[in-house]
Amino acid sequence: MTLAAPTRTPASHARPRRTLRVGPVSTTYRRRSLAVPVLVLVLLLLVSAVSLGRGDYPISVPEVLGALVGGGDDTARFIVVELRAPRIAVAVLVGLALGVSGALIQTFARNPLASPDVLGVTGGAAIGAVAVIVAGGGTTAVGALGGLGVPAAALLGGLVMAGLIFGLAWQAGIDGYRLVLVGVGLSAMAQAVVSYLLTRSALFDAAAANVWLTGSLNGRGWDQARPLAIALLLLVPAALAMTRVLDALQFGDETARALGVRVPLAQLAVVLVAVGLAAFAVSAAGPIQFVALVVPQIAVRLTGGSRPPLLTAGLLGALLLTASDLVARTALPETFPVGVVTAVVGAPYLLWLLVRGRRRSTL
Template sequence: MSALDTTAPETRVAGRPAFRLGRFSTVRRPARVLITLGVTAALFLLFCLNIGRGDYPLSIPDVVNVLLGGGSRIERFVVTELRLPRALTGALVGAALAVAGAVTQSITRNALASPDILGITSGASVAAVALIVLGGSGTAVGLLATLGTSGAAMVGAFLTAALIYVFAWRGGVEGMRLVLIGIAINAMNIALIGWLLVSATITDVTRAQLWLTGTLAGATWTQVWPVLAVVVVLGTATLALSFRLNAMRLGGDTARSLGVNVQRSQAALLVVAVALAAVATSVAGPIGFVALAAPQIALRLTRSPEPPVVASALTGAAIVVGSDLVARTILPVELPVGIVTSALGGPFLLYLMIKANRKASV
């Protein structure tokens, strides 16, 4: 073929087709998009079912009608004032925990790394239980009392995360060292919570134990709006840092060769993950295993090499909303949502550990 032949076919490079919009570019993955849309549809279905079930039952079309501005006066009251805040809080808490888990699992490159395993959630619980049990006595607890239980939980989560990061630092933070130190801190936090409960009165123990199980009962609009704002802002920040996160998934040397400041990016992403986990825990208490399971389920659904952020958020929201539906309406006695998620997450943790053990053996 002549070099001057302008009819030569266009040269194509093997690989996935790219999508570009200005300076933004990504790879087209139609299957992943379809699966993500399917998870979104499942979340919406569970959301409507959760709102519709109760002493005043509503069908899914009735719930959708009310959400679109229709329905009778009693239906609007039941949906918008009684049930919608709880369902929205559950979805936002699940999304926040799932994104936090996806970030920590990606940074450490370990499927078992999540805020509840690393001790961040238990650190929040220590501060909250200390405030409930000690009732503001003592200088430190008195300062926490000015913040309330939610504020105390956030302070406890950030202090625990800072402690883990300092202990794990050795010219940098390595994933396995961070996980091992986090597990040790988590064990000490659990022991401290046990000591606080043993030394408390039965009334304070009851209040603390209810908070420790993780519950959405009593959720109101005053809780929804702050959580929504935090999830939107920090979720957007996670997406903005997604290039650095993807680069770090390839290993520190590869990330540096791509121009990523590994330690600075790692610290920024950990701050985002801790903030998301802290906000979720401060609102609903420690809802176990969502941050661990949701990213791994999303990874398997989308067949992604690493936990996808958006699909993880949707999966985490679906897990919490679905678990709340089970806890409220299916079981003979209404239970806190954290009990259901822990019952479902325990076997999943065993599955991940067995799989990791088999991979190490091979």
């Protein structure tokens, strides 16, 4: 393996790139594209350790680290490993899934406002979950969070909505603009269906459904973490394997075809992986808003690339959701759903994107 001298792209504003060679295989990279995810990973581990130690029974960070490796007293190990670690694991996995999903969709649609929320995937998941809660009764459905009831229904609803999106948006391929328009329409229809289901439900059932619709990590455990981890082991490598395809798709269909990309098949693969990640994330923790919208744009600004980097966006999503859950549990007077905190962070950012886009269009 050899490292060659830095190379520069023809554009004067481009950042310097270095070449990495491993035998006959070579690739280029930027130092920031490697340094940023490493830094985010370190921050994620630190925030996770702090979150594991905060609660009614405070535990210091060194004691948390000791408990994770099998040291410390039995009480600390039980609290860290059995009570708090599952919730943190779900937060990390859900944030990772939403970050990668948002990066895929924004690259494909070439639109910083695109996200699984806009495409209606979360709306379809909400229909499935609310239908189970209303049909089974609030107490039964909430208890099913520890099993397969609500998560399975949410996953099924998200995948069915994805199928509708494909069917309505497909026309000799998928155009990003048409996909977003179809998604907005289906998302509005899904919200109407959810509202109807809530009006037909009992008061207690509606309250239980509203807690889930806000997006929450309360009561989440290994039953939600394990299926999500298995899904990510399959979907995240599939997303990373499409890096070259994404590099071509960001410049438009014609350019991608000229570079040898089979555009319809590539578009189908990208959107399938993206909606799969979003559906599994929503099935585990509910429709947590704005994570998939915000972190890809933060990632592309931190790394200085031409499109949202998948790995950095995933790690930033995990960091944002873990930090938001820490704030929701400890800094607020009551235990708020984590979706409330992410909405407080994401809504101003969405407004900023809209204002920024409007100013550019008037220049």
